[in-house]
Amino acid sequence: MRYHLATYGCQMNEYDSAMIAQMLARFGAVSVSSPENADVIIVNTCSVREKAEETAIARIFQFKPVKQANPDLKIIIVGCMAKNRGEELLKKIKFVDFIVGPDQYRKIPELLELPKRKRLAFLDFDLEENYVGESAKILTPFSTHITIQRGCNKRCSYCIVPYVRGPEKYRLSSDILREVNEAAAQGVSEIMLLGQTVNAYRDGNETFASLLNRVSEIEGIKRIRFTSPHPRHYTQELLEVLTQNPKVCHHAHIPLQSGSNAILKKMRRQHDMETYYGIIDYLRSADPLYHISTDIICGFVGESEKDFEETLEAVERVQFDTAFMFVYSPRRGTESFKETEILTEDEKKERHTRLTEIQNAITLKRNKLMLGRTETLLVERLSSRDSSEMMGKTDNFKKVIFKPEGNVKPGDYVKCKIDDIRGWTLRGTLETNE
Ligand code: 5AD
Numbered sequence: 001m002r003y004h005l006a007t008y009g010c011q012m013n014e015y016d017s018a019m020i021a022q023m024l025a026r027f028g029a030v031s032v033s034s035p036e037n038a039d040v041i042i043v044n045t046c047s048v049r050e051k052a053e054e055t056a057i058a059r060i061f062q063f064k065p066v067k068q069a070n071p072d073l074k075i076i077i078v079g080c081m082a083k084n085r086g087e088e089l090l091k092k093i094k095f096v097d098f099i100v101g102p103d104q105y106r107k108i109p110e111l112l113e114l115p116k117r118k119r120l121a122f123l124d125f126d127l128e129e130n131y132v133g134e135s136a137k138i139l140t141p142f143s144t145h146i147t148i149q150r151g152c153n154k155r156c157s158y159c160i161v162p163y164v165r166g167p168e169k170y171r172l173s174s175d176i177l178r179e180v181n182e183a184a185a186q187g188v189s190e191i192m193l194l195g196q197t198v199n200a201y202r203d204g205n206e207t208f209a210s211l212l213n214r215v216s217e218i219e220g221i222k223r224i225r226f227t228s229p230h231p232r233h234y235t236q237e238l239l240e241v242l243t244q245n246p247k248v249c250h251h252a253h254i255p256l257q258s259g260s261n262a263i264l265k266k267m268r269r270q271h272d273m274e275t276y277y278g279i280i281d282y283l284r285s286a287d288p289l290y291h292i293s294t295d296i297i298c299g300f301v302g303e304s305e306k307d308f309e310e311t312l313e314a315v316e317r318v319q320f321d322t323a324f325m326f327v328y329s330p331r332r333g334t335e336s337f338k339e340t341e342i343l344t345e346d347e348k349k350e351r352h353t354r355l356t357e358i359q360n361a362i363t364l365k366r367n368k369l370m371l372g373r374t375e376t377l378l379v380e381r382l383s384s385r386d387s388s389e390m391m392g393k394t395d396n397f398k399k400v401i402f403k404p405e406g407n408v409k410p411g412d413y414v415k416c417k418i419d420d421i422r423g424w425t426l427r428g429t430l431e432t433n434e
């Protein structure tokens, strides 16, 4: 049995795909990069913005001729759009065989054995399903993602995630530590812990802060990252671990969404700007180079010019290392979908352009602050521009290009003096191989 797996969307989807890959491997299936050679094609989809769904649908339609050429081929749609569009996908896309929502992935191996021409959807939420005992295939030999929380309880008014991924569920800490131990035993030294509001994590007395400490005690683990934290769940205990545990990287993606308290309230974000600045000030006073990235939505319903200017001010005040900036996309079924938009698509895009220009200048300024420093890099791969060079990342998640010497290879930790910047890209000179 040969399978081809295409993944769209966030790191949670990447993790789920890697978990499905592992389930299929147990079943004896092997992965193939070309869909034409596959017995089954699985498409893991995203729903967060309209465009994400359009991209997934376009991709699914590219598989139509493959199915026509090979009628025994099974096509399975999984992930957030599978849950969001459900049976409608079976009705509208006749060559699709199965639709499987995020809590039903254990069914996938069985589906491959079903007689052909059965077309089914498995969409139910399962509050008990935490995929206990499962491990995802590791992403690279030295770094991997591990999901610790599934679903989301926040119900921000623009967001479809709670409707497609269901309510928040925390994985048992014993199961998480088992998976980290297995990855470390295979040589992984960097772990990215995942959850929609990852720092809300709880398992009995275990908090996100205590879990970070426990992961850091596992032999072989050198760097711990996580995404995405919610501003509401930065406790004092967590702030201390983030700034004091040397294995927890100085890097956080903290979604802001808007710099206006009035809009944050309409978004039902459960945080205000004062809370947000409190976190940033704590982290950046411990380390001015603490990498902070964010998500911002431009042109949310009811966002006035003044509200938007407050977002621009917040961006200047925080000095984000990078930002993912989105144009508001109304999603059917969410709270804010019911409200009439006043801004046109062009007006929303114009705000997005203004914000992007300001943020780009800040990103460059933040990168320049790294010049002159000697940093430890985790070497990831050959440089995509020049294969005689390599790319590694600093603890604070900056990419650095350098010329390797000796037998430097992906997964090594090396010391580099950062001495140049070309465009946005930092360059360094190798000092020692750790
Ligand atoms: N429109 C635009 N952006 C959205 N996001 C979530 N829902 C929407 C939407 N309806 C953005 C948020 C979130 C990121 C993953 O996607 O900024 O943090």
Ligand code: SF4
Binding pocket: 152, 153, 154, 155, 156, 159, 160, 161, 162, 196, 197, 230
């Ligand atoms: Fe969506 Fe808000 Fe949950 Fe993030 S915290 S997934 S934006 S509802």
